[in-house]
Amino acid sequence: MTPEQELISALQTIPWFQDLNPEYFDKLAGISSLIEVEAGEKLYQQGDKQDYIYVVLKGRVAVEIAIPGKGRTRIYTAEPIEMLGWSSVTPVVRQRTASAVTVLPCLLVRMKASKLQKLCDQNHSLGYVVMRRIANVAASRLLVTRFQLLDIFSHSSDEGSNV
Amino acid sequence: MTVLTTSKPISDCTSDSMLPMWAEIVKIEQEAPRIKTYWMKFKDPIVQDTYSFQPGQFNLLTIPGYGEAAISISSHPRHTEAIGHTIRLAGNVTHAIDRLGVGGTLGVRGPYGSTWPLEKLKGLDIYIAAGGIGLPPLRPVIYHIMDNRADYGKVVLIYGARTPEDLQFTAEHDSWEKAGIELMICVDSCDDTWTGLVGVVPMLFYRLRIEPKNSALLTCGPEIMIHFAAYEAIARRVPRKRIFVSLEKNMKCGFGSCGRCQLGPYFVCKDGPIFNYKKIGPYLEVEDF
Numbered sequence: 318m319t320p321e322q323e324l325i326s327a328l329q330t331i332p333w334f335q336d337l338n339p340e341y342f343d344k345l346a347g348i349s350s351l352i353e354v355e356a357g358e359k360l361y362q363q364g365d366k367q368d369y370i371y372v373v374l375k376g377r378v379a380v381e382i383a384i385p386g387k388g389r390t391r392i393y394t395a396e397p398i399e400m401l402g403w404s405s406v407t408p409v410v411r412q413r414t415a416s417a418v419t420v421l422p423c424l425l426v427r428m429k430a431s432k433l434q435k436l437c438d439q440n441h442s443l444g445y446v447v448m449r450r451i452a453n454v455a456a457s458r459l460l461v462t463r464f465q466l467l468d469i470f471s472h473s474s475d476e477g478s479n480v
Numbered sequence: 481m482t483v484l485t486t487s488k489p490i491s492d493c494t495s496d497s498m499l500p501m502w503a504e505i506v507k508i509e510q511e512a513p514r515i516k517t518y519w520m521k522f523k524d525p526i527v528q529d530t531y532s533f534q535p536g537q538f539n540l541l542t543i544p545g546y547g548e549a550a551i552s553i554s555s556h557p558r559h560t561e562a563i564g565h566t567i568r569l570a571g572n573v574t575h576a577i578d579r580l581g582v583g584g585t586l587g588v589r590g591p592y593g594s595t596w597p598l599e600k601l602k603g604l605d606i607y608i609a610a611g612g613i614g615l616p617p618l619r620p621v622i623y624h625i626m627d628n629r630a631d632y633g634k635v636v637l638i639y640g641a642r643t644p645e646d647l648q649f650t651a652e653h654d655s656w657e658k659a660g661i662e663l664m665i666c667v668d669s670c671d672d673t674w675t676g677l678v679g680v681v682p683m684l685f686y687r688l689r690i691e692p693k694n695s696a697l698l699t700c701g702p703e704i705m706i707h708f709a710a711y712e713a714i715a716r717r718v719p720r721k722r723i724f725v726s727l728e729k730n731m732k733c734g735f736g737s738c739g740r741c742q743l744g745p746y747f748v749c750k751d752g753p754i755f756n757y758k759k760i761g762p763y764l765e766v767e768d769f
Contacts, residue, residue: 379678391670394678396687420675457683460708464680465668469702470612470642480549480571480730 324351327426331372331398333450341443348432352425360417360425361402367413370430371401376423381416393461394420403451405430406437498734500542500587501527505580506562511648512641514569515613517554518577519562520588531560534595535620536726536754540734541565541577542587549573550731550749553591554616556623563588566616566648592734594754596621596698596724604696604722605633607688609709611640611681611701615648617726617753618700626659633694636662640681640705643667644674664688681705685712692717697757700726707764710757723757725764 318326324346328334334342354360354376361367363383371378373395380393380401392415395401401417437444507519522528533539538552555564567574580586598621606625610618618637625635637656641647644667657663664684666677677684682705690713697713699706706725713723729741729748736750744763746752752760 377675377677389672391672391674391678394666394676396677457686461680461683464682464705464708467704468642468668469704470640470646470668480573 320351321346324349324426327351327374327424330374331426333398333446333453336446337443341440344436344440344443345428345433348436349426349428352427354419354423354425356419356421356423358419360419361413363413363416365413367402368405368430370403370406370428370433371417372426372428373397373399373401374424374426376419376421376425378423378425379418379420381418382414383416389416392465393458400450400454402430403454406434406447406451408434498589500540500589502585503563503588505577505582505584505586508582511566512646515566515646515648516569516578517564517566517616519555519564520586521562522588523585528561531563533557533560533563533591533620535598535624536595536617537591537593538617538731538753539563539565539588539590540592540731541573542589543573543576543580544587546576547573548587548732549577550592550734552617552726552753554619557620558623558627566613566619568613589734592749594752596726596754598624601696601722602631603633603694605691605694606635607638607690607695607697607713607718608636609638609681609697609699609701609705611705612642612646613648614699614701614705614726614728615639618698619649621698622656622661625661626656629660634662635660636664636688638664638681638684638688638709640666640668640679640684640701642669644670644676682708682712685709685716688716690716690718692719696722696724698724698726700728703727703764710761720758720761721756723761725755725757725760726753727755727760728753 325342328342328345374397378395378401379391381389381391383389404411437447502523503520504523505518506521509517511517533553535557538550540548540550542548551565551567553563554566569575569578608618625632653663666679670678695718697718699709710723727748731749732738732740734749736747741748
């Protein structure tokens, strides 16, 4: 199997791409690469303007935020078929708001975000599939963030408890 | 269509059931910061020999002068030579229990309440979702499943805590996995040494491939986690009638007389603590209930 065929096969294993017309896999392969990364390596750094979006195929990646005075705090881990760096495909160009570090050895699909955005603009059916997924990712991250903000396991209600 | 129900609560209001029986703390195990398992034996050998409980039930632990606390039983339902209660030190009663130490005596009355309907769930895939101190009431379920593994399909424990240090029963996790229970464990926050998942219990449902027609959910933890775990299961078309929740309310008397644990038309101590979500779900969604 050639590297390109291997990449297309990997893209075809991503469930949320399965609604795509087969012709789009060639186009996606043209802006993607398959990368293997050892545990403990940084995919991107908070503050970077790196232009990639990642899909985890194997392994686990931690998303961390550096908090002044507190250091790095791990806020999320991404598992197979999850997406990382998705905000770089949204219309407003941003710098990275968090860092991503591999926790386990990983196999990832890395896509050039600006080119993916352009492909989505040119092919709305592809754009719909990609943006639908990003909306889903954003919604799930929002739920996680809400729970973390609520701090549901805190013991603050214990004060004055008779039990 | 059959609606699965929890077993009939065993609580009653006879004078015998209201009397605490004296028990001695024979061992204390630290599970997590401020969370310990207290192993107790009844002083009366007849009570000790005849005492039995079902997974999901609770006892009322009494310290004269301090009061009572309703605590779920966290030990093996068939190994009753000592009864385990896993307690988070929160207020007067739990701190008083802790101060007793090994050899201390306290009153125990129970068991009270409904049970996880494990017999009725035979043949199904079982998803157990627990958060924080919600795991101890589900540990007897895990033991029951381990003893009767062939009776159930896939079994997955989805368990979340605040930090890795707050995870309970970690020494047993390997044996649970070896018995064919898949563990998905996440924490809210951690340092670099944690290689597991960071996230929240409801989010882990995104990673499951649930066959809804053949699955049941048992859940216990903070009420908001229960709500969202049930929501995620329902979103994956698990029928409400096969979702069971264990609720913690301010239980006092143990048989529905005092009304402190009332939730809509139900008393958690008497009609629960295990409820079918189809029955209790609407009341969990009412503000201020």
